[in-house]
Amino acid sequence: MKARKGETAHRKTLKKRHNHYFLYALLAPALILTIIFKYVPMYGAVIAFKDFSPLKGIMRSDWVGFKYFEKFLNSPNFTDIFTNTISLSLFGLICSFPIPIILALMLNQVRQAKIKKNVQLILYAPNFISVVVIVGMLFIFLSPVGPINQLVSAIFGQPLMFMSEPGYFRSIYILSGIWQGAGWSSIIYVAALAGVDPELHNAASLDGANIFQRILHIDLPTIRPIMAIVFILAAGGIMSIGFEKAYLMQTSMNLPSSEIISTYVYKVGLQAGDYSYSAAVGLFNSVINVFLLVAVNFVVKKLNEGEGLY
Numbered sequence: 001m002k003a004r005k006g007e008t009a010h011r012k013t014l015k016k017r018h019n020h021y022f023l024y025a026l027l028a029p030a031l032i033l034t035i036i037f038k039y040v041p042m043y044g045a046v047i048a049f050k051d052f053s054p055l056k057g058i059m060r061s062d063w064v065g066f067k068y069f070e071k072f073l074n075s076p077n078f079t080d081i082f083t084n085t086i087s088l089s090l091f092g093l094i095c096s097f098p099i100p101i102i103l104a105l106m107l108n109q110v111r112q113a114k115i116k117k118n119v120q121l122i123l124y125a126p127n128f129i130s131v132v133v134i135v136g137m138l139f140i141f142l143s144p145v146g147p148i149n150q151l152v153s154a155i156f157g158q159p160l161m162f163m164s165e166p167g168y169f170r171s172i173y174i175l176s177g178i179w180q181g182a183g184w185s186s187i188i189y190v191a192a193l194a195g196v197d198p199e200l201h202n203a204a205s206l207d208g209a210n211i212f213q214r215i216l217h218i219d220l221p222t223i224r225p226i227m228a229i230v231f232i233l234a235a236g237g238i239m240s241i242g243f244e245k246a247y248l249m250q251t252s253m254n255l256p257s258s259e260i261i262s263t264y265v266y267k268v269g270l271q272a273g274d275y276s277y278s279a280a281v282g283l284f285n286s287v288i289n290v291f292l293l294v295a296v297n298f299v300v301k302k303l304n305e306g307e308g309l310y
Contacts, residue, residue, distance in 0.1 A: 048280040061276075068280035077264070085260040085285075088246075089238040092174045097231060099182040101223070104189030105215055108196075120190075123183025134180055135248040138172060139163060163249070166257035173249060188230070192223045228300050236293025239285050261285045 043058075048068060050061040072078060103123060110116040126134075141148050142162035149159035162168045196218060204214045243262035250258045261281060269278025 045279060045283050047276050048283045050276060052276040052279075054275075064276075068277045069284060071277060072281050072284060077259070080256065081259055081261055081264050084257055085239055085241060085262075088170055088173060088260060089241055091170060092177060092241075093234055093238060095174050096178045096182065096185075097234060099178055100186035101189055101227065103182060103186040104193060104223070105219055107186070107190055108193040108219060109211065120183070123186070125183075126180045127184035129180065131242070131244045132248060134176060135245060138176060138249070142172070161253075164251055164253035166254045169249065169254045169257045173245065177245070185230075188226060189223050192226050193219055196222050232293065232297050232300055235296040236289055238292055239289045 047058055047061065049063060049065055050058070051064045051067075052058065052061045107116060107120065110119065140146055143149065144159045144161065149162075153159050160168070162172060200218050201214055204218060209217070239261065241260055241262055243266060246258060246260055247263045247266065250263065262285075265278045265282050265285075268274050268281065
């Protein structure tokens with residue numbers, strides 16, 4: 001009897017696959033590309049446990065275990081690099097996460113379609129500016145003879161070394177990132193709010209609810225599941241700061257606060273040629289990301305009535 005039930009279930013599965021073969025065919029290219037470019041390269045991470053030599057190759061290189069992980073953890077730069085990475089990511093998440101939500105809630109209150117579209121265009125435009133151009137703009141505007149420092153000099157009598165002082169790096173990095181990406185990040189919330197039934201707002205208005213009460217009791221509950229997923233993904237990648245922007249903003253003067261794991265991996269791996277050591281540092285960073293993703297997802301599910309990433 002159990003064998004027959006198993007055969008029946010197997011036939012049903014095959015029948016479903018046969019009926020939806022076109023959907024599987026559409027899925028196949030994306031799945032193949034993911035396997036080739038995401039999973040197959042994972043094999044290269046084994047060099048973090050080997051004394052890799054390009055002449056010997058991965059297989060014939062000597063196995064050294066956790067030697068390079070211990071080297072990184074015991075290095076004099078570890079505390080500064082790890083602290084810079086965590087602080088830059090954490091403050092960036094805290095400061096940037098609520099801004100797209102606030103923008104979406106504000107845009108949702110704009111009733112004139114033409115004005116709303118123009119505002120959205122202005123907010124989305126910075127996302128399409130290259131990181132190189134953004135950093136170039138920062139160096140121009142914040143230079144000792146730039147327009148901002150001209151105003152500062154007129155008020156305080158001397159310019160501020162924004163791009164040289166380590167204390168300014170974190171604020172400049174985070175604020176410029178908010179300016180560039182907040183508008184684009186608000187799209188998902190704007191789309192979710194577009195699905196709110198206008199009758200709910202009309203009924204709430206008739207009951208005497210003001211705009212803040214309607215946002216609190218209608219709009220925010222609508223986008224709460226999306227907020228949870230976005231927060232989990234952002235917190236899971238808290239150690240994965242964009243390499244390009246941090247590296248381009250680095251100067252010899254602000255290095256104590258601008259050196260993060262991704263820039264350190266680039267310098268050690270590609271510039272110094274220490275491939276095993278850089279792979280170990282990168283793998284360490286990835287493991288921390290996975291741990292944070294699982295931990296944050298667990299906490300959010302507890303606080304969000306069981307709704308999380310998985």
